[in-house]
Amino acid sequence: GAGVSQSPSNKVTEKGKDVELRCDPISGHTALYWYRQRLGQGLEFLIYFQGNSAPDKSGLPSDRFSAERTGESVSTLTIQRTQQEDSAVYLCASSFGQGQEKLFFGSGTQLSVL
């Protein structure tokens, strides 16, 4: 597609349920990033993929969070046993993966945990 696509755009779930967030990067982009943006705060780095390898998972807040990527395509971020503090906008970005360069962001998934 023309840009980074994220789905769903909004997700409301009950505490304790699992959720899966999807990101379709721009075709040809080898690097893919997940960030979390809590209300009124900056972007918190979660994880980075180069191809389907994740060299840095240090930003994942807990073992309830996991992510995977199929080749240089779709990525899914899974949150198990959701907690209210997981409520945030989850942003995905992609780039050509040649070092520090422009990130192309999706519109995000607004996750609300009740």
Place this chain on the structure above:
Amino acid sequence: AQSVTQPDIHITVSEGASLELRCNYSYGATPYLFWYVQSPGQGLQLLLKYFSGDTLVQGIKGFEAEFKRSQSSFNLRKPSVHWSDAAEYFCAVGEEGGFKTIFGAGTRLFVKA
């Protein structure tokens, strides 16, 4: 570790007035510096970036930023603000040869008529 500080949570300026948004970073080597804008209902968009060379960087929408190593700053400026500039602005720093980009907490810009 890298860090980015945006001292102003929000700023209000009159349409047509000049604008300066502050950004200070912490990084041991030469940083890669970015400014992104997040408009209501839209994704983040890159305004400009600094990697090396001329310390005054021109970006889109009439924005510019100046890298000052002695002050560890990368402030964003615009000579005349338009109502459509109302948005949230994020300063970010990346490491040379690395991949992680660290973002500041953001500054929300309000523009009054």
